[in-house]
Amino acid sequence: MAAFFQGINPVLPIIFITGIGAISLFIAWWTYSSLSSIPAHKKGALIGLRAVALFILVLLLLNPFISRLFTDAANQRVAVYLDNSQSITIERGEYDGLNTYGEIIAEFERSKSDEIEFDYFLFDDSITRSDELTGTGVRTNINNVVEHLQENETNYLGAVLFSDGIITQGRNPIFAAQNLSVPIFTVPVGDTTDVRDIAISDVEYSSITYSFTSQTIRAEIQQTGYEGESATVQFMKSGELIESQEIDFTTAVSSHIAEFSLEFNEPGFFDFEINVPPKEDELTDQNNRYIFNIEVLDDKTKILSIAYEVHPDVSAIRRFIATDQQNELVISTWINEQTMIGVDPLNLSEEPDLIVLHGLPPNGSNVLEWIENQQIPVLYFATPSAFSRLGDSSLSNIIGFYATGIQNPIDVQIYHGSGQGSHSLLELTPQNYQRFPMLQTFRGNYRLSPLAQPLMFALFQRSETDIPLLIAEDTSTRRKAAVNAFGWYRYQQSTLDEAQQFYTQFLSNLFSWASTPPDRRTLMLEPAKPSFTENESVEIRAELFNELGEPEPEAFVDIEIFSGDNPEPLNRFRMNHLRNEIYTAELGNFPQGLYRIEGRAVKNDHEIGTAETRVNVSQSSTEFLNTKRNDDLLISLTEITGGLFISDGDYSGMNEMITRRIAEAELTDTREETFFLYQSIIWFFVVLTLLSVEWLLRRSVSLP
The missing domain is CATH 3.40.50.410 (von Willebrand factor, type A domain)
Structure with missing residues (x-):
């Protein structure tokens, strides 16, 4: 350790400090200069003691300090x-x-x-x-x-x-x-x-599918060291073997694809596993197994088509319904009071998702009362004879309108009303409707229900009319739509591509909108990929639509993560808005297992929707490949x-x-410590000692 006098704070010139010393000495000399009777050596001692004490006191007032440097060997x-x-x-x-x-x-x-x-x-x-x-x-x-x-x-x-x-x-x-x-x-x-190993390196599948659809599962199998041998790839559902394939390894290192087909007949969550039985000399069997799950949604739309008149429109529209694999068509054709071809609507074993009326039942029909009492969406297509029954005002409870003063039929074309572009039914490719085939409707005084909205009108001889051709009504319990014209089969048979395109798009919008319940699924959650490993961060994506079916970018989407059947969540996250209706969240890494993710979307303290999904985390095989x-x-x-x-x-x-x-190397550490002299009590005792010795000398020469 080395210590040295660093300086005075505040900084003063040396000549000034020397002057202080000289003044202290002068004051001490002046104090004793008049005493001639004191021996010279004692007089000099008294002057020195007084001068030193005075100099120390003045010097301490100037706040001097000492800096100490410490040099130590660095940690080796x-x-x-x-x-x-x-x-x-x-x-x-x-x-x-x-x-x-x-x-x-x-x-x-x-x-x-x-x-x-x-x-x-x-x-x-x-x-x-x-x-x-x-x-x-x-x-x-x-x-x-x-x-x-x-x-x-x-x-x-x-x-x-x-x-x-x-x-x-x-x-x-x-x-x-x-x-x-x-x-x-x-x-x-x-x-x-060198190792011998078989690994399931990847599995391709869709984590969400629909009932009554099929899906192909593709598994990639990699192997090292098994040239000339084979392995069995097992496909299991809920622990039961449902299919297996043999793979031959023709080279020392190779990659193979095994495909399995699935059909889903009911909704729910289903657990699947792809497994390759391990061989005796295999490096590890931890990468021979891949577990995943698929959520099957009940998205088949059961449509009950009731026809009260034989007309080309009926068969054309029914063919359109049947061509969509997401639809299940149930046919009922009224012949007379005693005869119905197909199913009886009053004796259905399962409630339909949508009722399509081709024409109207006769007055007093039990079917009309049954439809009115149900909360099932209704899509009405006009037929020629139905216009004579539109005078009943109670029809507005079923098809959204009624009419009085029905006159003669007229040939019309389509034009959009003032609500163009404001409804999802009108999301159509712009067309020149005057080039399209003619439709037919009837003149009359049309009255709409309070919640009904006219979206298309009739154009008669190039003149706009107030005859509604398309009417939509959206209530809290069900949706209704009415097409107040017939002759749509001409669009299907038209040689004009634009007419056929409009026909397909128009009917698709109608059936999609009408069959979607008001409490439709607004929030959808799904993992960013079918399965994650322990060394991958789990990512969840969400799609959020409001009650109007529009993308909702301004809500809060919170999710909770559960392990197995544990009711307590492992963690909670708030998703980040990415764009439009898309939200994402990075959840971090999780150990092997199946996790349940529950989501809730809220805007302005109002719950928009909830959803649930599953995430499978498999053991990472990276360290064993x-x-x-x-x-x-x-x-x-x-x-x-x-x-x-x-x-x-x-x-x-x-x-x-x-x-x-x-x-x-000069492996030393140097540190500096600063010490202010006034902080030490030793100076009090030094001054006290000096003054005490001075007092004793004064007493020895009989001075007070």
Whole structure:
């Protein structure tokens, strides 16, 4: 330790400080100058004591301080990084997993120099300060090790890296190692023999599908070392084998695709598994199994088509319904009071999703009363004879309008009313309707129900009329739409492509809109991919529509994650809005298992919708796809940084290199401490002592 007088605070010229000393001496001399009877030596002592005491007091008022410099030897430390990933636990050949790994570390402990301090770190996809090996890391990121050493290279003389050199995450560490100024000593661990392994590397499927549809599941199978052999790929549903395929391996390393077809007849969540039975000498069976689930939605629309008149429109529209595989068509044709061809609407075993009326039933019909009492959407298509029955005002409860004063039929064309573009039914490709085939309707006084909205009108002889051709009504319980014209079969038979395109688009909009209930599914959740592994961050996507069926970008979508049947959520997240109706959330990594995700969308304290989905997280097979030790990488790290590749357990070279670095470098730490003199009580006792000695001398010469 070295201490020296640093200066005075505030800073004053030396001549000024010297002046203070001179003034102190002068005051002391002047005090005793008139006393001639005192011996000279005692008089000089009194003047000196008084001058020193006065000088100290004045000097302390100027706040002097002392700076002390401390020079210590720096910590002579080396960082030790231990690979804690799953690949180092593989037991194969002469390598006995963690047992062999522990023996290598024990040999290092016995051989390391006592003059050097070692700090231990575990690494997989992150770095933690510890020396307790578990071998549970699902990724190996050696680049993180190099970057960690670079950030702390002023604290370490070098680093010892125990690893198999197999990178499963991050960049190649060779590039970052070029910027290091300290050496890396690598110690290889792991197996060096070639492996034989079969792995299910990927499975392609749609996590959401619909009832009464089919789907093809594609599984990619990779193998190493089984040339000339074969394997069985099993496809299982809820633990039961439903199909299997044999795959022949014709080369030493190959990739194969196994396909399985599925048909879904009912809605719900279904668990599936693709499994390859392990072979006796296989490296691991942890990558021979892939579990996933599929949500089947009941999206078949059951449409009851009731015709009260034989007309070409009826068959044309029924053909259109039947061509869509999402529709289930139920036909009922009224002949007379005693005869119905097809099903009886009053005796249906299952309620339809949509009722399509071709014409109107006769007055007093039980079917009319049944339709009015149901909360089933209704889509009405006019037929010629139906206009004579439109005078009943109660019809507005079923088809949204009624009419009086029906006159003669007229040929008309379509034109949009003032509501053009304001309704989803009018989302049609712009057309020149005057080129299209003629439709027919009747003149009359049309009266709409309070909630009904006219969307299209009749154009008669190029003149606009108030005859509604398309009427829509959307209530809280069901939707109704009425097409007040007939002759649509001409559009289907037209040679004009635009007319056929309009016909298809118009009917598609009608059936989609009418069959969608007011409480339709507004929030939809699904994983970004069918399945995730433990080393992948789970991503959830959502689509949100408001009650009008429009994209909703301004809501809050909160999700909760549940494991199995546990009622308590593991975590909660708020999704981020991406664009339009799309929301996303990154949930982070999860261990292997099946997770339930529940979502809730809220806007202005009003719940828009809820949804649920499933996420499957499988065990990462990345650490087991390649387990052969990568000595080339470990050697390259030592060559770039000036270290050593230690494969024989001889650590003497490492100890010598580190000792030499200690001797060559100025490994010292210097620190400075500032001490203000007035803070020490010793000055109180010094001044008190000086004044006391002065008083005793004064008493000795009989001075007061």
